[in-house]
Every structure is written in C-alpha cells, then in structure tokens.
Amino acid sequence: MARTARRHVVMWSGGITSWAVAHLVAQRYGTENLTLLFADTRYEDEDLYRWNREASVQIGVPLTVVADGRTPWQVFRDKRYIGNTRIAPCSQLLKQAPCRDWLIEHTDPAHTTVYVGIDWTETHRVPAIVRNYQPWTAEAPLTEPPYRDKEEWLAEARTLGLAPPRLYELGWVHNNCGGRCIKGGQAQWAHLLKVFPDRYAEVEAEENDLRRTLGADVAFLRDRRGGTTKPLPLTVLRRRIEGGDTSVDTDDWGGCGCLPDPEITAPPPDQTQTFQLQEAPDQMPGALPYLAPDPAGYAPALDGDGFAWLRRVLPPPAPQGCPRCGQPMRLPAIALLWQCSRCDIRQEEAA
Numbered sequence: 001m002a003r004t005a006r007r008h009v010v011m012w013s014g015g016i017t018s019w020a021v022a023h024l025v026a027q028r029y030g031t032e033n034l035t036l037l038f039a040d041t042r043y044e045d046e047d048l049y050r051w052n053r054e055a056s057v058q059i060g061v062p063l064t065v066v067a068d069g070r071t072p073w074q075v076f077r078d079k080r081y082i083g084n085t086r087i088a089p090c091s092q093l094l095k096q097a098p099c100r101d102w103l104i105e106h107t108d109p110a111h112t113t114v115y116v117g118i119d120w121t122e123t124h125r126v127p128a129i130v131r132n133y134q135p136w137t138a139e140a141p142l143t144e145p146p147y148r149d150k151e152e153w154l155a156e157a158r159t160l161g162l163a164p165p166r167l168y169e170l171g172w173v174h175n176n177c178g179g180r181c182i183k184g185g186q187a188q189w190a191h192l193l194k195v196f197p198d199r200y201a202e203v204e205a206e207e208n209d210l211r212r213t214l215g216a217d218v219a220f221l222r223d224r225r226g227g228t229t230k231p232l233p234l235t236v237l238r239r240r241i242e243g244g245d246t247s248v249d250t251d252d253w254g255g256c257g258c259l260p261d262p263e264i265t266a267p268p269p270d271q272t273q274t275f276q277l278q279e280a281p282d283q284m285p286g287a288l289p290y291l292a293p294d295p296a297g298y299a300p301a302l303d304g305d306g307f308a309w310l311r312r313v314l315p316p317p318a319p320q321g322c323p324r325c326g327q328p329m330r331l332p333a334i335a336l337l338w339q340c341s342r343c344d345i346r347q348e349e350a351a
C-alpha cells in the first residue's frame, strides 16, 4: 500500500528565523511537499515583500499567502479594543486564524508537520505551541542543537546571496508589522520615532482617534513611574522623548512572536463597556515582568453579585408553579431560589 507523503508547512513571518526554519526543513526533506505559509497583515515594511520574494526563490518554494484583509488598527477599531502584549486581536485575527483556516482546508493533520521559527532562547514556549497546534504535529527546529542566534542566521542568508530584511539593519529585532508591533515596549517606539517619524505619527494618530472613539483612557503602552500603572499613549511618550525625559525605558524592546502560538482565544472585551475600570490589566507593555493588577480597581464592579445591571435590563421572571401545590412561587429578597410559602409553612407544621 502506498504511503501518504508527509506535508511540511513552515509558518513564514517574514523574519530571519522563519527563513532559517524553511532553509533547514528544505535541506532535511526537500521542497516537493514544503509549503511556506505567510499571513499578510497589510501592515508590513515594504522591504519585507522584497525579502519574501527573494528568499522564497532561494529556497525554491513560492509563498502561500493568506490574509484577513484588515490591518491591525482596523481590527482594533472593529473590536473596540486596542491590542496589547496580553491580548492581541490583530495576531489572533490576522495571523493565527487565517493560517489555521488554511491548514484545515488544505492539509491532513495526520500527515502534516507545522514548523515555527522560535529559537533556543524561547524553548519554554514549545510545550504550549505543540499543544495548541494539535491535531497537527508542531516542531521548532531552531530550539534544537546546533544552536544559532539571529546574527548567525543573518550572516548565513548573506552568504547565500540574500540581503536580509532592512529592519534588522535599522536596529529592530524582528521584521513584523513594519517595526510598529503593539507588543513592543518603549524602546521600540522611541526607535520608531527616530528612524520612521512618519510611521510613528501615523500610529499616534490611530491611537488618539480610537481613544476618542472609545471615550476611554486606554493605550497599548503602560507607564509605571511613581509606583502606579497607567496607560501611556504615544503622544505622551513622544513629548517625553522630545523633551529629553530620561525616564523613557530604552531597554524595553518588548517582543512580538505573534505567529507561532495558534491558540484562538476568546474575543477581547470591549474596553469601554461592562465595567468601567480605572485600570484595565490587559494594557501591559511588552517584556516587562508581570504585575498582578490591583484588585481595588475591580471592587466597585464586583460589589454585590456584579450582575445587578442584568436584572435592571431584563423583564422580571414569570413565577414558577410549586411542584407540590401548583400555586405560584415567589422570589425572596436574595433571589436565589423560588420558594412556596404555602408548602414551606406546611413543612414547618409537619416538622
């Protein structure tokens, strides 16, 4: 009986590590059953597309491109939520979902291995990635020996005649979303302001526009000065940088890594609805140690059962009949269970 050939699908982000993975997989298994799957956010650096063309020619496999069609900020507007390092609807909807849809439509999980471009510095992420890709098999070849870092892979690409994506030359550590990933930290945004001021201005305008629309003090960066945590809009960060403020954290680059983990999580909460929190714990900057949100911010929302608003908007419930006597039952002041005063009294009398 003929054996089904194994399919190899590389999650191609446009970064150097996804090229390195594709390069290794092509060396190991050839290119006949190799797919390079690229989710286009329509928000990439223009040089990423040049790199994609040249690198895919070098590997010998044309890219397979999927796209939702929106940009990250269009997603944020649609979802009424500014993505951040903890919840990134842009990553979920523009990368993970289109790639998963493609896998479902075009592959047999039993005969397909998916490859992701995380390297040995992120080995701790492998178990979650393997789990989240099930029923497909997932591998991360760069987490295995021989260990090489990004600089070595960039050098390898140059040796093979490829000019790496320009964002690396310009000082970025990734080639995602044109150097303006919302998971990036203050250092990334300070760098963007210096290298691509127009691009910074564009994101600043997007953020301000959405803040106005939502009518809420939200931002994807966090300001942790003075022992408190609050949103740090790009306008404020820019003014600090331009004013020579030394408190700007130039070591906080944050990170992206939004493609490898395919788990589609619940849709983001509406930042302006449900509970008006003074501080939403979702708005955390990248690469900062996790700090638990101050529960004091939730106290008013969690006071009582927290669902009094639901009782106000719903019609009163129709009384249920007592299963014993058939008379309508009533809800006591604390409306947990229906009670029948008649039968309760009879029970007391019987007791």
Ligand code: SF4
Binding pocket: 041, 072, 083, 088, 090, 091, 094, 095, 176, 177, 180, 181, 182, 183, 256, 258, 259
């Ligand atoms: S790179 Fe950043 S901004 Fe772009 S889709 Fe991923 S998480 Fe969102």
